[in-house]
Amino acid sequence: MTNFAAWSVRAIQDGLAAKDFSAKExxxxxxxxxxQTDKEIHAFLEVSENLAYEQAEKIDAAISEGKFAxxxxxxxxxxxxxxxxNQVGTKTTCSSKMLANYQSAYSATCVEKALGAGAIPLGKLxxxxxxxxxxxxxxxxxxxxxxxxxxxxxxxxxxxxxxxVASAQACVTLGSDTGGSIRQPASFCGVVGLKPSYGVVxxxxxxxxxxxxxxVGPLTKTVExxxxxxxxxSGFDARDCMSKDIQTDFTKNLDAGVSGMKIGIVPxxxxxxxxxxxxxAKVLEAASNLEKLGATLVEIDxxxxxxxxxxxxxxxxxEAFSNLARFDAIRYGxxxxxxxxxxxxxxxxxxxGFGMETCRRIMLGSYLLSAGVYDTYYxxxxxxxxxxxxxYAQAFEKVSCILAPVTPTTAFRFGAISxxxxxxxxxxxxxxxxxxxxxxxxxxxxxGADSNLPTGVxxxxxxxxxxxxxxxxxxxxxxxxxxxxxxxxAEGKVGA
Amino acid sequence: xxxPLSEKDVRAIAQYVRIGLPEEEIGQLTIDLNxxxxxxxxxxxxxxxxxxxxxxxxxxxxxxxxxxxxGTSFTQEEALANAAKHQDGSxxxxxxxxxxxxx
Numbered sequence: 001m002t003n004f005a006a007w008s009v010r011a012i013q014d015g016l017a018a019k020d021f022s023a024k025e026x027x028x029x030x031x032x033x034x035x036q037t038d039k040e041i042h043a044f045l046e047v048s049e050n051l052a053y054e055q056a057e058k059i060d061a062a063i064s065e066g067k068f069a070x071x072x073x074x075x076x077x078x079x080x081x082x083x084x085x086n087q088v089g090t091k092t093t094c095s096s097k098m099l100a101n102y103q104s105a106y107s108a109t110c111v112e113k114a115l116g117a118g119a120i121p122l123g124k125l126x127x128x129x130x131x132x133x134x135x136x137x138x139x140x141x142x143x144x145x146x147x148x149x150x151x152x153x154x155x156x157x158x159x160x161x162x163x164x165v166a167s168a169q170a171c172v173t174l175g176s177d178t179g180g181s182i183r184q185p186a187s188f189c190g191v192v193g194l195k196p197s198y199g200v201v202x203x204x205x206x207x208x209x210x211x212x213x214x215x216v217g218p219l220t221k222t223v224e225x226x227x228x229x230x231x232x233x234s235g236f237d238a239r240d241c242m243s244k245d246i247q248t249d250f251t252k253n254l255d256a257g258v259s260g261m262k263i264g265i266v267p268x269x270x271x272x273x274x275x276x277x278x279x280x281a282k283v284l285e286a287a288s289n290l291e292k293l294g295a296t297l298v299e300i301d302x303x304x305x306x307x308x309x310x311x312x313x314x315x316x317x318x319e320a321f322s323n324l325a326r327f328d329a330i331r332y333g334x335x336x337x338x339x340x341x342x343x344x345x346x347x348x349x350x351x352x353g354f355g356m357e358t359c360r361r362i363m364l365g366s367y368l369l370s371a372g373v374y375d376t377y378y379x380x381x382x383x384x385x386x387x388x389x390x391x392y393a394q395a396f397e398k399v400s401c402i403l404a405p406v407t408p409t410t411a412f413r414f415g416a417i418s419x420x421x422x423x424x425x426x427x428x429x430x431x432x433x434x435x436x437x438x439x440x441x442x443x444x445x446x447x448g449a450d451s452n453l454p455t456g457v458x459x460x461x462x463x464x465x466x467x468x469x470x471x472x473x474x475x476x477x478x479x480x481x482x483x484x485x486x487x488x489x490a491e492g493k494v495g496a
Numbered sequence: 497x498x499x500p501l502s503e504k505d506v507r508a509i510a511q512y513v514r515i516g517l518p519e520e521e522i523g524q525l526t527i528d529l530n531x532x533x534x535x536x537x538x539x540x541x542x543x544x545x546x547x548x549x550x551x552x553x554x555x556x557x558x559x560x561x562x563x564x565x566x567g568t569s570f571t572q573e574e575a576l577a578n579a580a581k582h583q584d585g586s587x588x589x590x591x592x593x594x595x596x597x598x599x
Contacts, residue, residue, distance in 0.1 A: 101578075102578055103577060103578060105570065105574055105575075105577065105578065106570075198552075198553045198554065199553075199554050212551065212552040212553060213553075238562055241560035242552065242554055242557070244554065304542075306538065307538050307539060307542065309535075309538075310535060310536045310537070310538045310539040311539055313532065313535065313536055314536055314539060321513070325513075329580065330579065330580070330587050330589055331575075331578070331579055331587060332578035332579060333578075333580075335580030335581070339590050340590055340591065341590050341591055341592070342589055342590050342591070342592045343514070344516075345589075345590050346514040347511075347514050347515060347516030348516050350513075350514050350515045350516065351515045351516030351517055351518075352516075354515065356521070356525075359510075359515050359517065359525070360525065360528060360529065360532075362513050362515065363506070363509045363510060363513055363515070363525070363529065364529060364532060364533070366509055366512060366513045367501070367509055367529070367533075368536075372498075373498060376498055376540060377536055377539055377540070379549060380539050380540060380542065380544055381539050382549030382550055382551060383542075383544040383547040383548070383549050383550075384539055384542060384544070385549070385550040385553075386547055386548055386549060386550040387542075387547060389550055389553065419531075420528055420531075420532065421531050421532060421535055424532075424535075435553070436553060437552075437553025437554065463553070
């Protein structure tokens with residue numbers, strides 16, 4: 001059976017419009033493929049077979065009535081959601097024992113929008129617990145494997161979202177990115193991972209981690225698919241008070257090329273300790289490709305970027321501490337039985353319901369917000385945030401887009417990083433973007449010369465100018481003939 | 497800039513955030529937290545006099561209001577659906593004033 005999840009959005013939609021196959025066939029083939037491959041990959045925590053067939057029926061009915069054109073940007077596209085997104089009819093576990101039995105009481109706006117645009121929902125995807133991590137190893141339900149090498153991590157926290165695309169289990173997945181959680185796994189798995197500017201996609205119904213940093217975005221095989229998916233899920237939502245009313249068609253510049261465009265390079269990033277030789281080489285190769293396409297490279301300085309990691313590891317845990325205070329084991333969540341008083345029920349439920357990384361972040365946040373300590377770390381971190389934001393704003397007066405590394409290394413082996421501090425360094429090139437609220441994406445640029453594993457480069461745009469980085473990404477993508485699906489899973493065709 | 501955390505401090509923080517931790521976890525957790533806090537030091541090294549803080553990344557946003565109109569909300573049944581224990585339309589919690597019976 002053809003696995004339509006291996007196809008591009010446009011190929012699927014052209015085939016549906018021509019009645020070459022039905023949405024039901026797409027759902028059936030995707031579900032069968034997941035059943036075959038997920039024992040090895042473990043990207044899915046739940047497969048929503050009934051919901052997939054219900055949606056497929058609606059699409060097929062629209063096609064038979066001649067109304068396919070009205071179905072939306074993602075009509076008939078097999079798609080899956082990170083398991084921190086509420087979707088009625090599924091559990092939303094955040095890969096935590098705390099929420100192992102939590103049934104979504106409502107649907108997140110991004111879920112509603114994806115379904116409203118006609119996507120076929122395949123299920124919910126594994127992640128680091130509450131999105132705290134860079135490898136999916138903190139999932140209570142066990143890690144996801146990297147489809148390129150199952151002895152390696154897929155990255156995180158949206159590791160299930162990246163692995164599902166790279167193994168052709170889903171055409172599009174949604175992830176969330178607080179400090180790099182879409183871009184880093186996209187790089188590790190060789191797929192496109194797009195973190196829109198903060199405010200472009202509603203956060204309503206997505207379990208909060210760092211509320212001033214969190215943003216939802218798509219993971220896909222191609223830049224065009226990412227732009228189409230962003231068209232579907234973006235837009236103003238009164239239920240997210242940070243939602244921005246922008247009405248951009250994110251596909252509008254995809255064919256515009258980069259001739260005459262100014263693209264920034266940050267020399268300090270290229271000399272950063274820990275950036276592996278093969279990753280640096282990929283960024284330099286991308287820079288050279290952009291020049292060949294007619295772009296001009298401009299060196300830019302982000303003088304406060306070096307403080308971004310420490311600012312992030314102040315702000316992130318403080319906001320997480322506040323967000324995770326809601327887990328009281330009374331209204332929902334794991335409740336440890338047989339306690340005679342409320343205090344011991346709280347402590348036992350939270351102690352047993354949360355994994356160790358979650359406990360570390362909650363405790364760190366609590367400490368950093370305590371009297372006296374607040375003035376030493378939290379307040380300065382917010383001031384540094386102003387400086388980082390201003391650095392980017394000044395840079396974007398000179399350039400339309402910035403080219404940077406996305407991760408310092410390719411995918412590492414399971415268990416290779418046990419020190420939390422080492423794990424945090426995985427995000428060294430991505431966190432400053434969340435702090436400033438810019439858009440950024442990871443574009444796959446082929447296998448690393450030393451590791452022979454997928455690599456990516458990062459393109460960063462000014463806030464609410466996400467179409468600029470998509471324009472550059474689409475042009476740059478044309479320079480590479482790289483597989484977007486890991487070879488063991490790649491019998492399908494991307495551009496068919 | 498700050499004193500390293502002691503194991504006693506870590507126990508106090510755990511109690512404050514209502515996380516019951518096994519005693520054997522405290523030693524490693526103390527080491528991890530101190531390592532992380534040490535790595536945050538660069539934030540204290542900048543001259544930040546006169547720099548305004550940024551609390552969220554969208555510039556110029558003030559309070560967001562909506563029209564005061566009737567909307568839909570959860571039914572009582574929906575609101576209770578994920579509770580470990582409920583009775584007569586209410587969440588059931590153990591005694592909060594001490595000395596009571598948990599049932």
